[in-house]
Amino acid sequence: MSQDHTRPPPPLRSDADLRTAPDSGRPMVELEPIVRPGCCVCTAAERIRTRARRDGRTGAVADANRIMRQHPHRSDT
DSSP states (O other): OOOOOOSOOOOOOOSSOOEEOTTTOOEEOOOOOOOOTTOHHHHHHHHHHHHHHHHTOHHHHHHHHHHHHHSOOGGGO
């Protein structure tokens, strides 16, 4: 079974900063926040983000990422 490896990958879809990589012309994506273990806010935001990404709702993905980045954790205060 032969695969066509000449086709480019599908375009990236992200709420992240889509600057162009200097030497490739391809977008550079900011890393997304991860769930902090034991944090119910992070866990809920991750569920929202996963569903939003599946449904193609990039604005909701961005909102969930913002929640995960900006809410305080006990060790942060």
